[in-house]
Amino acid sequence: MEVMEAIRQRRSVRAYRPEPVPAEALEAILEAARLAPSASNRQAWRFVVVTCAHRRAELARLARRQDFVAQAPVVIAAVALEPDRVMPCGVEAYAVDLGIAVDHMTLAATSLGLGTCWIGAFDQDGVRRLLGIPEQYKVVALLPVGYPADTPRPKQRKEPAAIVSWEVWTS
């Protein structure tokens, strides 16, 4: 699928069919994350791929009982290994880096007909404990992956003029 088409089609999928994610598709999605750029090319990340139904149910519970998280046959926890690193501009490098890597995964998934949903509402300590992630690391997102069972709705976005300024700031 073309890049712009994937960007247009990517959406937050909140209902999944039970069919498993084919191994080659999962491999491609993880490869998309692996190839992502990161500040100083640190690649300070790890992706925990959860397929166990019990653990997925626990992840859904820890994500404010968003049951669809457990419905997806795969949930990927994206973990930052250096959550204290800040770029010279003052922005947290780990959050941008993981943002890029997970975005790569969402677009790769879309291009393969799979759905995803960024989950940021979860219990950090609880997820770390469930997956055995040492507490010096930080889970940046949970990403359910599976075949969509819901119907796409049109995207709600601001108009271009509301988000673009030319040459200098305008608001």
Added chain:
Amino acid sequence: MEVMEAIRQRRSVRAYRPEPVPAEALEAILEAARLAPSASNRQAWRFVVVTCAHRRAELARLARRQDFVAQAPVVIAAVALEPDRVMPCGVEAYAVDLGIAVDHMTLAATSLGLGTCWIGAFDQDGVRRLLGIPEQYKVVALLPVGYPADTPRPKQRKEPAAIVSWEVWTS
């Protein structure tokens, strides 16, 4: 261009040809940002598109004298409007959101034959002052955009086994 191909080809371009970025290409790149997802769909961002040679030279100076930044005919400053927002998981929403939006732009640019480079090493106050950005906002990245003048090198990335864990944490 296919999504996976764009992910493979995207790289940090640090030399640019002088040809301008066609208006339709720039429009597509900004559209890619506009369609990006954000926490609670806040879209708390603005993209300042700089083409003025004088300002680009100043941006390069403020980016630790990385001269190639001024070489690119367009530099986009990606600005977060809500830099204090934190997700329930404890991760800064603004950094992830802008990470996603700028990643969308880099992949859209790649698919159009254009190069980009994530710049995080810059003087935050200086860039805000130069572009007239109010100080309650935060510039997350500078993104030069233009036709590449350098030669691609192979990506240096960790092996898959070094970044993926199955079911539970492994290191």
